[in-house]
Amino acid sequence: MFGDRKVTFSGVQPSGNLTIGNYLGAIRNFKEYSEQYKTFYCVVDEHAVTVRQTPADLRRRTYETLALYMACGLDPEKNTLYVQSMVHEHAELAWILNCFTMFGELSRMTQFKDKSARHADNINAGLFTYPVLMAADILLYQTDVVPVGVDQVQHVELCRDIANRFNQIHPDTFTVPEAVMPKSGKKIMSLADPEKKMSKSDENQNAVVYILDDRDTIIRKFKRAVTDSGSEIRQDPQKAGVSNLITIYSCFTGKTAEEIEREFSGRGYGDFKLAVGEATADALAPVQAEYRRLLADKAMLEAQMKKGAEEASYYARRTLSKVQKKLGFVQIR
Numbered sequence: 502m503f504g505d506r507k508v509t510f511s512g513v514q515p516s517g518n519l520t521i522g523n524y525l526g527a528i529r530n531f532k533e534y535s536e537q538y539k540t541f542y543c544v545v546d547e548h549a550v551t552v553r554q555t556p557a558d559l560r561r562r563t564y565e566t567l568a569l570y571m572a573c574g575l576d577p578e579k580n581t582l583y584v585q586s587m588v589h590e591h592a593e594l595a596w597i598l599n600c601f602t603m604f605g606e607l608s609r610m611t612q613f614k615d616k617s618a619r620h621a622d623n624i625n626a627g628l629f630t631y632p633v634l635m636a637a638d639i640l641l642y643q644t645d646v647v648p649v650g651v652d653q654v655q656h657v658e659l660c661r662d663i664a665n666r667f668n669q670i671h672p673d674t675f676t677v678p679e680a681v682m683p684k685s686g687k688k689i690m691s692l693a694d695p696e697k698k699m700s701k702s703d704e705n706q707n708a709v710v711y712i713l714d715d716r717d718t719i720i721r722k723f724k725r726a727v728t729d730s731g732s733e734i735r736q737d738p739q740k741a742g743v744s745n746l747i748t749i750y751s752c753f754t755g756k757t758a759e760e761i762e763r764e765f766s767g768r769g770y771g772d773f774k775l776a777v778g779e780a781t782a783d784a785l786a787p788v789q790a791e792y793r794r795l796l797a798d799k800a801m802l803e804a805q806m807k808k809g810a811e812e813a814s815y816y817a818r819r820t821l822s823k824v825q826k827k828l829g830f831v832q833i834r
């Protein structure tokens with residue numbers, strides 16, 4: 502808590518071009534906390550290097566992700582927007598929390614299993630301890646609420662376990678956070694394989710709709726989306742592709758699944774896919790225009806990174822110093 506305000510923290514990795522999954526599952530929901538919470542939204546570049554990145558791309562995407570945060574309505578005067586590697590306390594607290602996290606716990610993390618299967622040539626220790634760094638990100642700010650998509654909930658649960666374990670030994674150190682997910686859009690699926698999550702690092706460009714895709718590309722990708730051999734537009738676990746498109750259409754139009762089923766009753770997949778593409782492109786157009794305007798002003802983005810890092814460091818230092826004191830590290834001022 503900050504006075505009477507609760508705290509929100511969340512982050513996005515600049516590990517690829519951001520997708521409508523990142524947008525609907527996370528970024529779009531960040532804004533609703535801006536007024537009543539103390540909010541920290543971070544570009545988590547240290548997480549991104551758990552997988553090999555091209556340095557120039559990582560640098561460029563760090564600016565882009567910050568610009569996208571702002572284009573999605575996050576006012577830097579109301580939210581602390583910053584880059585993780587500019588606040589060294591994240592890595593320092595992560596080391597300490599490593600000593601309060603069990604090997605068995607990390608071995609059970611689904612994302613570690615998925616990513617180590619996908620990057621079999623680079624199963625590094627960072628990939629394994631990724632959730633510990635994420636716990637440090639969250640706990641440094643005494644966070645109450647973490648808005649995330651469903652794939653990150655397991656990591657927030659582990660963060661809670663780490664906080665509780667630490668608090669049991671050293672009482673009153675960390676606030677124990679809670680994950681919150683949007684009602685709709687918490688797991689947007691791949692357009693090529695609707696059993697799989699849509700991911701920014703997917704090599705199949707047609708599987709993913711990026712926030713910055715142009716209108717024609719968005720419509721083309723939806724036209725190609727995998728559905729099934731039937732023709733009925735209805736939400737059904739047996740119809741994963743169609744159900745995913747209904748979710749996306751619902752998120753961008755505000756219509757319920759029942760309304761959508763009625764709207765497209767008796768019409769074919771072709772009509773429906775076109776409507777999903779158009780609704781997505783319409784909804785993203787203002788974000789894209791604002792993003793382009795912000796990205797052109799590199800000096801402003803750099804000033805913002807500096808200001809955000811200074812603000813975040815102030816709070817991060819307080820928690821880290823409390824933790825160090827509780828552990829018995831000598832502190833000389």
Ligand code: AQP
Pocket residue numbers: 512513514515516517520521522523524525526527528648649650651652653686687688689690698699700701702703
């Ligand atoms: N498909 C998705 N549906 C809903 N939410 C999603 N998120 C990611 N994909 C979807 C949410 O976006 C936030 C930021 O994610 P991240 O950058 O921390 O990494 P991630 O969860 O690993 O996302 P990606 O896109 O799959 O990245 P890569 O390919 O680099 O691993 C999180 O809140 C996440 O839940």
